[in-house]
Amino acid sequence: MSKKVRMVLYVLSIVILAGTVGLCVLKGSGQSTDRTSHTQTDRAPHTKNQDTEKKQDTPQTADTPRENNPYTGISVENLINTDNFIPEEKSTTILFTGDVLFANAFKAGYDAGGIGSIIDDDLLKELTGADILMINNEFPFSDRGMPAPDKQFTFRCSPSYINALKEMGVDVVTLANNHTLDYGKDALSDTFITLDSAEILYAGAGETIERAEEVQVIETNGKRFGFLGVSRVIPEGSWKIENSAPGLFSCYNDTRLIELVAEAKKTCDFLAVYPHWGTEHEEYPQSYQTAIAQRCIAAGADLIVGSHPHCLQGVSYIDGRPVFYSLGNFIFGQTIDRSAVLKVTVDASGNTSFRLLPVYATQGMTRLADGARGEEICRYLNRISSGAAISSDGAVTEK
Numbered sequence: 001m002s003k004k005v006r007m008v009l010y011v012l013s014i015v016i017l018a019g020t021v022g023l024c025v026l027k028g029s030g031q032s033t034d035r036t037s038h039t040q041t042d043r044a045p046h047t048k049n050q051d052t053e054k055k056q057d058t059p060q061t062a063d064t065p066r067e068n069n070p071y072t073g074i075s076v077e078n079l080i081n082t083d084n085f086i087p088e089e090k091s092t093t094i095l096f097t098g099d100v101l102f103a104n105a106f107k108a109g110y111d112a113g114g115i116g117s118i119i120d121d122d123l124l125k126e127l128t129g130a131d132i133l134m135i136n137n138e139f140p141f142s143d144r145g146m147p148a149p150d151k152q153f154t155f156r157c158s159p160s161y162i163n164a165l166k167e168m169g170v171d172v173v174t175l176a177n178n179h180t181l182d183y184g185k186d187a188l189s190d191t192f193i194t195l196d197s198a199e200i201l202y203a204g205a206g207e208t209i210e211r212a213e214e215v216q217v218i219e220t221n222g223k224r225f226g227f228l229g230v231s232r233v234i235p236e237g238s239w240k241i242e243n244s245a246p247g248l249f250s251c252y253n254d255t256r257l258i259e260l261v262a263e264a265k266k267t268c269d270f271l272a273v274y275p276h277w278g279t280e281h282e283e284y285p286q287s288y289q290t291a292i293a294q295r296c297i298a299a300g301a302d303l304i305v306g307s308h309p310h311c312l313q314g315v316s317y318i319d320g321r322p323v324f325y326s327l328g329n330f331i332f333g334q335t336i337d338r339s340a341v342l343k344v345t346v347d348a349s350g351n352t353s354f355r356l357l358p359v360y361a362t363q364g365m366t367r368l369a370d371g372a373r374g375e376e377i378c379r380y381l382n383r384i385s386s387g388a389a390i391s392s393d394g395a396v397t398e399k
Helices: 003-027 076-080 104-117 121-129 159-168 185-197 255-265 287-299 371-384
Strands: 092-100 132-137 172-174 201-203 216-220 223-231 270-276 303-305 315-318 321-324 329-331 336-346 352-362 365-368 388-390 395-398
Touching (some): 092 223, 104 121, 121 365, 172 223, 185 201, 201 216, 201 223, 255 270, 287 303, 315 388, 329 352, 371 388
Parallel strands (some): 092 329, 132 172, 172 201
Antiparallel strands (some): 336 352, 352 395, 388 395
């Protein structure tokens, strides 16, 4: 439907409403009735940026001077040509980061100076200014449990630090990775409770198979955005939700993953899949990563963002849709040489654009990389990518 047709319908509805109000006022002059309007605003975590309710104009009465009545003497054509009556068309900004670990370096910095000691101001503005922010939460929020035996690295963090995610502006996390069960199933259950209490959505894990496979949907700016987390890196079979609960959604056999992507795309305007996959510290994806990405794209995924290698991997396009194989670390120890935040913009018509914000970390603080350092990170990403071009300012396009 063209914008002009939509505007005609919009204006006609105003004119009809105005006429109805006028008739009611004329019939009911001299009588007064108290009416109370109850409007319930949906404040559930899956909705964002809802427009605030507009106050109603004072009703016009039969005694209202003609020159003060806003509906008097205005033609439909004049209303169409009035800019004030054109509804605002909004774009949606979605940010994705790589691996986030709240361990010793994080705790020391956060305890000393809050989130401002962990993320620099410019980067924090980008995070909190986005409509939606998704991260890979690579640890459980819990004070319970015992470390997994025979595992080199085991992570956990007290639930009290959930405030840091809220201060970052995080809306949804993936828990489908190789560390969220480091301290056992009680610790994973504590993580669910902690995230729920903070109204932060989680994907890729759950107390049941249905919950672990559930696509997380956020509605904002008139569109439905879906997020699906899954792992191809599982330390042992008992971590898989189909073997014991609570557990993680995995894709060693990706049949169910592809089914979920196809189902979710029927109701989502934009669908992102966030797999945990690949080989640590390797800058190029494994062949199985590319194969999973191809099948997800064919099933309807609009975007794939990966994690686990703890370093940047290249970008590719499959059937016109991008795959970011790994964004590297985001908050992870004292030092990060190079990483990136993915910024996705979806306009009112559904068109998408992609930009990588280069970042790095020193002394436990993650910072935007500007100037020569930022350009070097972008050049590096461009060099290791295939079928995608990354410009010096981070813009990503298909070759």
